[in-house]
Amino acid sequence: MISIDDTVRYVATYIDVIVLIIGILIYKEYQISSKDIALITGGSGGLGSELIKQMLSKGVQKIYNLDLKSSVERDSRIDYRRCDVGNESELKQSLDNILSELKEQNRNITILINNAGIRHSQSLLDLPDKEIHDIFNVNTFSFIWTLRKVTSNHIDTVFKQDTKIDRKLRIVNVSSILGALAPRNLSLYSATKSAIVSIHESLTQELSEYPEIRLLLVTPGQLSTGMFKDVEPSRTFLAPIISAEYLARRIVEKINVGESGVYCEPLYANFLPGIRVFPMVLQHFCRWFSEMDTKVNSNSKRGNERVDIEIER
Numbered sequence: 001m002i003s004i005d006d007t008v009r010y011v012a013t014y015i016d017v018i019v020l021i022i023g024i025l026i027y028k029e030y031q032i033s034s035k036d037i038a039l040i041t042g043g044s045g046g047l048g049s050e051l052i053k054q055m056l057s058k059g060v061q062k063i064y065n066l067d068l069k070s071s072v073e074r075d076s077r078i079d080y081r082r083c084d085v086g087n088e089s090e091l092k093q094s095l096d097n098i099l100s101e102l103k104e105q106n107r108n109i110t111i112l113i114n115n116a117g118i119r120h121s122q123s124l125l126d127l128p129d130k131e132i133h134d135i136f137n138v139n140t141f142s143f144i145w146t147l148r149k150v151t152s153n154h155i156d157t158v159f160k161q162d163t164k165i166d167r168k169l170r171i172v173n174v175s176s177i178l179g180a181l182a183p184r185n186l187s188l189y190s191a192t193k194s195a196i197v198s199i200h201e202s203l204t205q206e207l208s209e210y211p212e213i214r215l216l217l218v219t220p221g222q223l224s225t226g227m228f229k230d231v232e233p234s235r236t237f238l239a240p241i242i243s244a245e246y247l248a249r250r251i252v253e254k255i256n257v258g259e260s261g262v263y264c265e266p267l268y269a270n271f272l273p274g275i276r277v278f279p280m281v282l283q284h285f286c287r288w289f290s291e292m293d294t295k296v297n298s299n300s301k302r303g304n305e306r307v308d309i310e311i312e313r
């Protein structure tokens with residue numbers, strides 16, 4: 001039997017395909033090619049490694065991967081840099097090294113993907129101080145440092161040139177639907193993700209004079225990666241689990257046409273922020289119905305180990 005969700009998904013997919021085709025025709029110059037150099041944080045697992053796979057298949061020249069673990073993908077085009085993105089000085093050093101290397105070779109980063117993230121599963125009151133710092137450092141501050149360095153370097157070098165050179169820079173941020181609605185025991189994770197949403201909104205305006213810088217914000221629902229493995233999905237007919245491979249393919253398709261704005265997946269994610277304008281009673285009902293507040297359990301088991309904090313792989 002075809003469920004409502006499947007039907008909606010088919011329709012949405014057709015619309016998306018049409019939009020993509022129009023995009024490819026109009027924004028041909030954004031197509032990923034062997035001229036492109038990408039930088040990704042947290043590319044060694046989960047959504048990150050899928051994104052790397054997809055970009056490799058589109059023929060990028062090189063991908064820098066900043067992560068604690070080395071890349072799972074084996075490809076000579078991947079330049080893995082061991083880096084704790086949650087450590088400000090280490091991250092800035094790595095970025096400086098990469099930018100000055102590229103400068104010597106007269107090449108530029110053209111795709112930036114902020115993907116690294118970690119999560120917790122305890123009440124705010126029970127979290128150790130160090131974890132609180134770690135979550136913000138990895139999820140929010142690493143974003144801010146990377147974005148500032150790469151974008152201002154791009155504007156200072158590429159946009160200051162008179163000659164007609166390739167000015168494109170596509171920036172993708174992976175946020176989360178939880179940035180719009182925070183479940184119990186995920187206060188900080190949700191806070192870091194909604195910070196990204198706000199910064200995206202504001203920066204899109206600040207950078208509007210540079211149309212070649214394309215900002216794309218991705219706010220996915222629950223992914224099929226290790227990060228939320230312990231969270232039993234609820235009401236999957238409304239909120240299906242998205243495969244990381246599928247999401248990565250869609251994101252790269254969007255990079256390929258230089259799409260900017262916000263990309264929500266699955267469909268319901270588009271409407272979630274609107275819940276906040278509902279009367280309180282209705283909001284409580286939605287939260288109860290979705291079971292969102294009972295799923296993040298600090299004692300939940302993944303295999304046999306307890307997860308409190310996990311690096312997105």
Ligand SMILES: *[C@@H]1O[C@H](CO)[C@@H](O)[C@H](O)[C@H]1NC(C)=O
Pocket residue numbers: 087088089090
């Ligand atoms: C951050 O990185 C620097 C340089 O690599 C190192 O000296 C420092 O101990 C690190 N800090 C933490 C908290 O790990």
Ligand SMILES: *[C@@H]1O[C@H](CO)[C@@H](O)[C@H](O)[C@H]1NC(C)=O
Pocket residue numbers: 106107108157158161165166
């Ligand atoms: C990279 O940017 C520099 C300007 O800093 C420019 O001279 C150079 O041509 C660019 N390289 C490519 C491959 O576009």
Ligand SMILES: *[C@@H]1O[C@H](CO)[C@@H](O)[C@H](O)[C@H]1NC(C)=O
Pocket residue numbers: 114140143144147171172173195196199200201203204214215216217
């Ligand atoms: C990505 O996040 C950073 C920092 O959170 C923000 O400054 C930037 O605007 C975001 N970019 C996009 C494309 O959303």
Ligand SMILES: *[C@@H]1O[C@H](CO)[C@@H](O)[C@H](O)[C@H]1NC(C)=O
Pocket residue numbers: 121122123124126184185293294295296297298299
């Ligand atoms: C939230 O975390 C606290 C511990 O910090 C735990 O006692 C509680 O059971 C958790 N809530 C849920 C719904 O799992």
